[in-house]
Amino acid sequence: FYNTGIATYVWVLTNRKPPHRRGKVQLIDASARFQPLRKNLGKKNCELGQQDIETICRTFLDFQETEQSRIFDNAAFGYWKVTVERPLRLAVDWSEEQQEPFFNACIGSGEAPLADTVQDVLDQLGPGPHRDFNGFLDAVKGEMQRRGLKMTARRKTLLQTRLAQRDEAAAPVVKKVHRRGTPADPLHGLFATGPGGRVVEYEPDGELRDTEQIPLQEEGGIEGFLQREVLPYAPDAWFIPETVKIGYEISFNRYFYKPQPMRTLEEIQADIVQVEQETEGLMHDILNTDRGRG
Template structure:
């Protein structure tokens, strides 16, 4: 009998949704009553006799047999086993949620020791609850009734906390709803925990995939109603760049990364694009909630990968709201984070608009009695409800919320980066200093010594004066070269002009062969013109009054729309929610300095003693 047939028979015999069996003659209690010397072999028998879906977790992801051998070789296997037997881990005593907390606390401690990347392992439960509440806040009518099925997906699912809490929230709203959970996870231990949870809660464990989501999409062609995730912050994707860039270049928008790729040092926006590619096209559409750090909001200038991704999302009108969270919420980082909410089924009143909510202030957090690593704050239930109320009501400063909620048109986040040129003005002089510069010019260095001497003689024969016109200097140079019978090539001529010139704002403008002013690259500047402004009006208002000779390089155009200036998008929370903080009184600063000076003096005395 093959494994598949045996599994089908045994799963059928078990009944229900739980698809787990064990063919070993041992149970945990029986193991405890056996000879301690046989414990290792008995445990191996117990573990390897589980059904294949569990065996994969124990052996391949947690490497249990390797760990058991290490404990045996260290002579502590029985001691560890006895201590575990004394702990009551029954679901009646410890819920799945509490078990998740236990596991994640262990992960947190070990990640601190191993200096894991910030945000790579798990998300505090109150943050997950906030994301879930925001996702379903306005879906009452869609979730009401019988026969409703909702598919939930997390591309970096970790231990499955986001999936589990989303299912719980949906079930609380409508107990008859059917929730199907999907996910993918790269970390073996986290994947094992998530898959185990799927097994014991009656979900299909095969819908939780192992591997890197960005380089290998295990749920290709699948679409989901709700997607939520906390991808790792600031983690590079260098190891997978060949596959990712190949997909972006060859498939474009038929693949997942058609909008562009961010810098190699941070893959957060890759995860978000991946999730967008899995939005449903039906009437229900999809909703996305993702928590990221500040980098995806503003990193990258116009035409960069990050800016083009933001442009694509905003111009497609998928971004519904962004919520700034308090700092010090996560276990191994204190950085500022943001929840992005996206949907491809915006209600009419939200179309073309984006709501920003600044929930970083003291109103939305409280200090914890005891810190957990870097986590010193938490979002209480009432604050979470307040954030959801502001979002669901699409508030824009109403009811005293002007300091925490603002609504903008999509175009408010866009700008055109125009290139502003100023004319090149040079004077020319034959001096020892400038002739010395000529000696380091490569075209001149390559000449024979005799040729160098001839050119230097020509230069010394030029009038001893400052030329404020390049045309006049070139004419004098050409006449002197002809008179001395010396011929030079174009590269050498350019080297002479470069070495003997200096910028001079009082000199004449240098022009090209068509009589047009030449731009001075050192004076080149780029202005960011709001998308709602006409760049011509902007230049007349903001540039010309200060530099009347400036002009816009109209060949510097956007690759997508062909218009003057490159389009960029950024979302700057500090600009929109700036709060003035007055400086401390001088008396207070002076008093603090005197205290510090006294402390330093005391330390110096101790050293000198």
């Protein structure tokens, strides 16, 4: 672009492609096609000459694979943006360090009855740590029901954020239990648990959430990628198909970059010898200068 060092890309777009171009994208590397300006215009120091324009147009019309012309399917530039979830794992440890902050949070939220209920439940269960938050939550719900109280969303949030702590060794926190007969599908967040095989969804852990950019032409699609690249390291991971987004990007460097060959050992050695020789001469001059001053 004029007066900048930004590279220029020329896009040729049409919705009336001939049959042999449909579903295809042609990339042309014309970075070597230019002629210098007699006088710079800002940072602009070159332009396309008539011969350059003719060469580029001929390459475009030929529609052939060459070193400067690459042809791809449309899908080669596409990708799925997939959010990968991991389950939230919480443990309850009724230590002195935890009790006071939890009581203060409950009182500050107007939920003093919740603090009293938790105190009584943990007096029965023991201080812990209790690494099954689901069982702990059921115990609290049972005690609240006995007292004529309900487990509201705010009370559950207080238990999760002000009392429980993340623990990799803890059981995943259950978000939803599905009806009997619901098929398990772990890769899509439906897990079978317990001897009865009930299917549940887990509460996702925002701190463990990750995003993968998966090519549309990936072998096996999203599922194949996750099974190869994610599940071996995080077997409890899943994704929600409804949250998947599709995007496209074109990187010329990926297709036209030519890595520079590495220098040989002989070339490196010659440079080192030359630097040593120059340094010796410099030290000789410095020493002679100092002696002359003395």
